[in-house]
Amino acid sequence: MFGYSDLYGGYNGGQAQYVRVPYANFGPRKIADSLTDDQALFLTDIFPTGYTGVMWADLKGGETVAIFGAGPVGSMAAKSAVLHNAKKVIVIDTLQYRLDQIKKLTGCETILWKDAEQTVEQIRDMTDGRGADVCIEAVGFEPERNLLDKAKAVVNFEKGSIKVLDACMSGVKRGGFVSILGVYPMNYDNFRVGQMFDKGITLKAGQSPVHAIIDKLIKYVETGQVKLDDIITHRLSLDDVSKGYEIFDKKEDGCVKVVLDPWK
Ligand SMILES: NC(=O)c1ccc[n+]([C@@H]2O[C@H](COP(=O)([O-])OP(=O)(O)OC[C@H]3O[C@@H](n4cnc5c(N)ncnc54)[C@H](O)[C@@H]3O)[C@@H](O)[C@H]2O)c1
Incomplete structure (x- = not known):
């Protein structure tokens, strides 16, 4: 690579x-x-990556796709969800200017992230209470972090935070799909295996198989x-x-x- x-x-x-x-x-x-x-x-990179997050979820058309991160990778995931005939594409970010850009380019709906709970609530409100069919994580292990997040990382000997991944697991519907495109370079305590099991979530992560x-x-x-x-x-x-x-x-x-x- x-x-x-x-x-x-x-x-x-x-x-x-x-x-x-x-x-x-x-x-x-x-x-x-x-x-x-x-x-x-x-x-060469960001389009295949964004596309991969949607491809893994095997959309048939008509789904709701929530994409965390409106950077280059999240933007390409939004374009790819539109290409796959998603019914509703919701993009979430902490930066309004990035949300404005991707909304203008794709017609997606947007959520300005304040915290995980509020974001998940908004996703549920926008999906008749069910959660998104697919959540795509396009942020990675270094989201914006408050003092508490940083203290938690120190206590757990971790780098960064999995809070966006946690929000994906909560924001996806039962039986839904979570694609992890953002980079997570190490192991994390408190990974939500219980929620994954309870909701029957399918999760896939990794580098984009660009050549394929x-x-x-x-x-x-x-x-x-x-x-x-x-x-x-x-x-x-x-x-x-x-x-x-x-x-x-x-x-x-x-x-x-x-x-x-x-x-x-
Ligand atoms: N899997 C792959 O093959 C592959 C390929 C390229 C890049 N990546 C990874 O994808 C990730 C995104 O890349 P990028 O170039 O778009 O980076 P980026 O930093 O521009 O995008 C991340 C976005 O997440 C937003 N963000 C931060 N905290 C957030 C939160 N709590 N909720 C929602 N959004 C939040 C940021 O404001 C930013 O817009 C990185 O981790 C990058 O390393 C993976």
Whole structure:
């Protein structure tokens, strides 16, 4: 996996003018001349990831999908839920500007996260009390955290928090499906195995199997069934890479997705 530490092969990432491509007879795909680089760019990671969360849940059409996180991955999950004919897509985030963007792009409904209980209540209110058919976790182990969350992590010797995952388990209906796209790098105490058993929840997590789905996803973009580059909020040169990471990390300046242009 490129740019993902020694744990995944120690390959450098692609934020450079040129890259050496290992296994070049296997990985790359040819993109139609009709597509711009921007249109194809998100086929490499965030679109396959968002798509995977929906694909795992095997939607038949008509479902309610609640997506936690309106970052690049959550946004792509929302677009993928629309592609799969979900009846209702609800996106949840702590940042209003991100919710506004994804609502404008997909017509989804939104919930501004104040706390887990209120969010779960709102999901139930929006689903006749049943909960969502599918919850997609696109936040990861580092959600916004208050002092109590931080103290709990210290007591449990944990990094970050699983509170968004907890909300997914509570917000999904009985017999529902939870996809975990956000990264959780370690074990956590108090994982809700009792709730999972009681409600009969199916849970799936992991990296997106990009190679298994990429050719299908390229077609979606080529035929215009989905548009990906409309989430770009910033375009910077490689010299400004630190600034790009900073505004993305601190969620400043309305940042959702930064594109680094090596030729700028
Ligand atoms: N599984 C995979 O293959 C794969 C691939 C790429 C990225 N990821 C992971 O997906 C996750 C999301 O990535 P991203 O690029 O969209 O990151 P991001 O940080 O931009 O998005 C996370 C969003 O969650 C929001 N958030 C924080 N606390 C929240 C809460 N309590 N409730 C609801 N929303 C909350 C943030 O405001 C932010 O908008 C990360 O953990 C990333 O590492 C997984």
